[in-house]
Amino acid sequence: MQTETKATIDHISAPGGQSVTVLRFSGDISSSSKEPVLGAWQNVNGGGPVLLDFCKVDYINSSGIALIIQMLMEADKTGRKVAAFGLTPHFQKVFTMVGIAKYAGLYKDEPTALAAL
Amino acid sequence: MQTETKATIDHISAPGGQSVTVLRFSGDISSSSKEPVLGAWQNVNGGGPVLLDFCKVDYINSSGIALIIQMLMEADKTGRKVAAFGLTPHFQKVFTMVGIAKYAGLYKDEPTALAAL
Amino acid sequence: MIVTAGTTVEVRLPSRLGFEKVAMGTAASVAALMGFPSERIEDLKTAVAEACINAIEHGNHLNEQLSVGVILSATSDELEVKVIDNGSGIAKQPSKPDIDRKVHGEEDPRGMGMFLMQALVDEAEWVKDSKGKGSYVRLVIRLDKESD
Amino acid sequence: MIVTAGTTVEVRLPSRLGFEKVAMGTAASVAALMGFPSERIEDLKTAVAEACINAIEHGNHLNEQLSVGVILSATSDELEVKVIDNGSGIAKQPSKPDIDRKVHGEEDPRGMGMFLMQALVDEAEWVKDSKGKGSYVRLVIRLDKESD
Numbered sequence: 001m002q003t004e005t006k007a008t009i010d011h012i013s014a015p016g017g018q019s020v021t022v023l024r025f026s027g028d029i030s031s032s033s034k035e036p037v038l039g040a041w042q043n044v045n046g047g048g049p050v051l052l053d054f055c056k057v058d059y060i061n062s063s064g065i066a067l068i069i070q071m072l073m074e075a076d077k078t079g080r081k082v083a084a085f086g087l088t089p090h091f092q093k094v095f096t097m098v099g100i101a102k103y104a105g106l107y108k109d110e111p112t113a114l115a116a117l
Numbered sequence: 118m119q120t121e122t123k124a125t126i127d128h129i130s131a132p133g134g135q136s137v138t139v140l141r142f143s144g145d146i147s148s149s150s151k152e153p154v155l156g157a158w159q160n161v162n163g164g165g166p167v168l169l170d171f172c173k174v175d176y177i178n179s180s181g182i183a184l185i186i187q188m189l190m191e192a193d194k195t196g197r198k199v200a201a202f203g204l205t206p207h208f209q210k211v212f213t214m215v216g217i218a219k220y221a222g223l224y225k226d227e228p229t230a231l232a233a234l
Numbered sequence: 235m236i237v238t239a240g241t242t243v244e245v246r247l248p249s250r251l252g253f254e255k256v257a258m259g260t261a262a263s264v265a266a267l268m269g270f271p272s273e274r275i276e277d278l279k280t281a282v283a284e285a286c287i288n289a290i291e292h293g294n295h296l297n298e299q300l301s302v303g304v305i306l307s308a309t310s311d312e313l314e315v316k317v318i319d320n321g322s323g324i325a326k327q328p329s330k331p332d333i334d335r336k337v338h339g340e341e342d343p344r345g346m347g348m349f350l351m352q353a354l355v356d357e358a359e360w361v362k363d364s365k366g367k368g369s370y371v372r373l374v375i376r377l378d379k380e381s382d
Numbered sequence: 383m384i385v386t387a388g389t390t391v392e393v394r395l396p397s398r399l400g401f402e403k404v405a406m407g408t409a410a411s412v413a414a415l416m417g418f419p420s421e422r423i424e425d426l427k428t429a430v431a432e433a434c435i436n437a438i439e440h441g442n443h444l445n446e447q448l449s450v451g452v453i454l455s456a457t458s459d460e461l462e463v464k465v466i467d468n469g470s471g472i473a474k475q476p477s478k479p480d481i482d483r484k485v486h487g488e489e490d491p492r493g494m495g496m497f498l499m500q501a502l503v504d505e506a507e508w509v510k511d512s513k514g515k516g517s518y519v520r521l522v523i524r525l526d527k528e529s530d
C-alpha cells in the first residue's frame with residue numbers, strides 16, 4: 001500500500017561539456033525504497049558528478065533520507081560530486097536540518113543544479 | 118473553524134460592449150456563507166448578465182450549492198442571465214448532476230465565459 | 235489501545251460543521267494509499283463530506299458532546315466508508331432533486347446531499363439504528379470502476 | 383458511540399508502514415481548519431509521519447493486530463497531537479544525528495526521526511507507558527509561532 005519508488009538513469013552534458021549522470025526518482029522515498037535507490041546508484045558509471053532529481057517525489061521520510069545518506073557515503077568514498085534538485089522548500093529545509101546540504105548541493109531545478117557543477 | 122467566504126463585485130465589459138457584473142467568491146461555500154453569497158447578489162444592479170467566479174473557492178458543499186440555486190431563483194424572476202467559471206472539473210460535474218448547468222452556463226475561465234454571453 | 239483488524243482506519247470527529255473536512259482529508263489519504271485515481275478521490279471526498287454534514291446536523295443535531303464516527307475499511311479492490319451518528323436514521327429516502335422546481339421556488343433549494351452521495355460513489359446505503367449503536371450511511375467505491 | 387469533548391479528533395490506524403500517510407492527511411486537515419499556514423502544516427505532517435512510523439515499527443513491531451492511536455486536540459492557539467502505541471516507550475533520547483559520522487560510516491545512517499520531530503514542531507515529548515495505556519509522543523504546534 002505504499003507508492004512504489006521508481007528510478008531512471010539519464011546521461012546528460014553540463015554546459016561546460018562535462019558528462020553528468022542524473023538519477024530521476026518518482027513515488028515515495030521510504031524504507032521500502034532500498035532496492036530502487038541503492039540499485040540505481042550501483043548503475044552509475046564513470047567518475048563524473050551525479051544529480052538526484054526529486055521533482056516527481058512527494059513523500060520522503062527519515063528512512064528514505066537514510067538511503068540518500070547511503071548514496072552520499074558511496075560518493076564520498078570515491079570523491080564523486082553529488083547535487084540534488086526538485087525538492088519542495090519543506091524538504092530542502094529538512095535536508096538542511098539533517099546536514100545533507102553539507103555533502104550535496106540542493107538546487108531548485110535542473111538547469112540551476114547543472115550550472116552550479 | 119470554517120474558512121470564511123468572501124465576495125467582491127467587479128463591473129467589466131464583455132467583448133461586445135455589454136456591461137457585466139462579476140461576483141468573485143473565495144473561501145468555502147457552505148451553510149455559513151448565506152450572508153456573503155446572498156448579500157453580494159443583493160448588490161447586483163442593472164439588468165445585465167452576472168458571472169460567478171469560483172477560481173478561489175476550493176470547498177463547496179450541498180448547502181453552498183443551495184445558496185447558488187437561491188441566486189438562480191432571483192435571476193430567474195427578472196430574466197437575468199447567469200454563468201459560472203473557475204470550477205474544478207469535479208465541481209463542474211457536481212453542478213451538472215444537480216441540474217445547475219441548465220440555468221447557468223459553466224465555463225472554464227473568465228474569457229471563455231465572457232465570450233459565451 | 236483496542237486491537238483492530240488489518241486495514242481499518244477509524245476516525246472520531248466532534249459534531250461541529252467544518253469537521254467534515256477532516257473526514258475528507260482522512261478518506262482521501264486512505265484512497266490515495268489504495269491507488270484510486272484523483273477524480274475518484276474527489277468523488278469520495280464530496281460523498282464523505284455530505285455524509286458527515288448529515289451526521290453532524292440531522293443525526294447529532296450539532297451537539298458537540300456527541301461525536302461522528304468514520305470507519306474506513308480497505309480491501310484490495312474497494313474502500314468502504316461508514317459514517318455513524320447517534321440519531322435514529324433517515325425517515326425515508328428523499329426524492330431526486332428537481333432543479334426546475336427549486337429554481338421556481340416550488341421545492342426547498344436544499345436536499346441534495348443524499349442524491350450526491352448516491353450519484354458519486356458505487357454504493358450508498360442508509361442503515362437505521364438497531365441496538366443503540368448508532369445509525370450510519372455506508373459508502374463504497376471500487377478500484378476497477380470508472381468515474382461515472 | 384463514545385462521547386468526546388469539543389475539539390478532539392481521534393484516529394486509529396493499523397500498524398502497517400504506509401498508514402502514517404493517513405495520519406498526515408488527518409493532521410493536515412485539522413491544522414488547515416485551524417488556520418495554520420501551509421509551511422507549518424508541512425512541518426506537522428513530517429513530524430506526525432515520523433511519530434507514526436516509530437509507533438508502527440518500534441512500538442508495535444509491525445504487528446497489524448495492534449493499532450496506532452492518534453489524538454488531535456485543538457484549542458484556539460495550538461494543536462496537540464498524541465501518537466500512541468502498545469510498546470514500553472523509548473529507552474533513552476538518542477543523540478543528535480551527526481552527518482559527518484554518518485557519511486563516514488561511523489554512525490547508523492538511520493536515527494533521524496526523533497531529531498526531526500523535535501526540530502519541526504514547537505514541543506515534542508515522549509511519555510512511557512504507565513498503566514498499560516500505551517506509550518506516546520506528544521507533539522505541539524502553536525498558531526502564533528513562526529516556522530523555524
Ligand SMILES: Nc1ncnc2c1ncn2[C@@H]1O[C@H](COP(=O)(O)OP(=O)(O)O)[C@@H](O)[C@H]1O
Pocket residue numbers: 179284288289292293319321322323324325328344345346347348349369
Ligand atoms: N444522518 C441522518 N440522520 C437523520 N436524518 C437524516 C440523516 N441524513 C439525512 N437525513 C434526512 O434526510 C434529509 C435529506 O438529506 P439531504 O439529501 O442530505 O439534504 P439536506 O441535508 O440538505 O436536507 C434530511 O433533511 C434529513 O431529514
Ligand SMILES: Nc1ncnc2c1ncn2[C@@H]1O[C@H](COP(=O)(O)OP(=O)(O)O)[C@@H](O)[C@H]1O
Pocket residue numbers: 062432436437440441467469470471472473476492493494495496497517
Ligand atoms: N514509539 C517508540 N517505541 C519504542 N522505541 C522507540 C519509539 N520511537 C523511537 N524509539 C527508539 O528510539 C530510536 C530512535 O528513533 P528515531 O530517531 O525515530 O530513528 P529510527 O527510527 O530511524 O531508529 C529507535 O531506533 C527506537 O529504538
